[in-house]
Amino acid sequence: MQSVLIGQIVNVHGIKGEVKIYPYTDDIQSLSKNMKNIYLDEQMKQGKYSVSCRVQKNMLLVKIKGVDTVEDAEKLRDKNVYISEDDLDTLEEDSYYIKDLIGLEVIDIKNDKTFGKINYVFNNGANDVYEVITIDNKTVYLPAIKQVIKKVDLKAKKIYVEIMEGLI
Secondary structure, eight states, X not given: OOEEEEEEEEEEETTTTEXXXXXXXXXXXXXXXXXXXXXXXXTOOSOOEEEEEEEETTEEEEEETTOOSHHHHHTTTTOEEXXXXXXXXXXXXXXXXXXXXXXXEEEETTTTEEXXXXXXXXXXXXXXXXXXXXXXXXXXXXXXXXTTEEEEETTTXXXXXXXXXXOO
């Protein structure tokens, strides 16, 4: 069983031990519906915490069983939050988990040559952006839009892109 980083505790909420989690997903509603247990370490060795969850202003408000005071919740600030990979929803077509994109080989469809590898994914408000480390060790940023991202092949661990003139 593997863990998946889904967010970070950024603050406390209220006086009964709730915490605010900044989610690393754009499907917050689905995550909040299905999130029943969390882990606060990547190896999931420190134990499983039962939770109840709701969404408020694009943040997850989470009540962790056994965390009942502001002081208890404050101790969890800045902790990364993980869930079991088994608890993830099946995604719609053309949607991917960031964990599945990291490390994919980026192929330029114009010349069918390796351009680099995806190193990081973030959202700029308008769309996701893929940070790519090129084969000559430069960092470039590709917008995750249909004009650039042509095909994602998770089985082959490749992503095919069309690098438009002026993009990099």
